[in-house]
Amino acid sequence: RRSDEPVDVPLVVAMAKADLWARAVGIDLAAEPYRADGIDPDRLRAADRPLRALCERAAPEFMAAMRASFDRALLVPCSALGHEGSATIEPRWAAAPFVAAWQWREGGRLQGFSP
Numbered sequence: 047r048r049s050d051e052p053v054d055v056p057l058v059v060a061m062a063k064a065d066l067w068a069r070a071v072g073i074d075l076a077a078e079p080y081r082a083d084g085i086d087p088d089r090l091r092a093a094d095r096p097l098r099a100l101c102e103r104a105a106p107e108f109m110a111a112m113r114a115s116f117d118r119a120l121l122v123p124c125s126a127l128g129h130e131g132s133a134t135i136e137p138r139w140a141a142a143p144f145v146a147a148w149q150w151r152e153g154g155r156l157q158g159f160s161p
Contacts, residue, residue: 056118056150056159060143061097064123071096073123075138084155085145090120094161097121120161122146 068075073096079089098121101109112119122143128136149156 052115052117057116058143058147059121061121061123065125065127068123071100079142084149087159091161093123094121
């Protein structure tokens with residue numbers, strides 16, 4: 047592989063602190079993104095789209111580097127604490143980036159997935 051070619055593995059970027067910003071970009075973290083057979087690809091796509099738009103505005107250099115380096119990339123919101131202003135810890139989508147990466151690997155349930 048040449049150094050200027052994209053890496054042939056999927057990249058999953060965990061977008062932390064989603065409890066602070068998810069609602070502002072139209073992502074609902076209230077329900078976990080899983081179904082009986084694993085993570086829900088439709089929920090992943092629905093979250094990835096507004097995250098890409100946010101990152102294009104806030105970090106265009108990062109997005110350009112990501113596109114140049116990876117053919118397959120996914121942005122996934124997550125929150126270790128739950129929701130802003132809560133006195134209790136209620137994680138939201140906390141494992142979703144890891145589960146998405148695991149299921150997107152070669153031979154995984156999401157092999158062939160495209161955000």
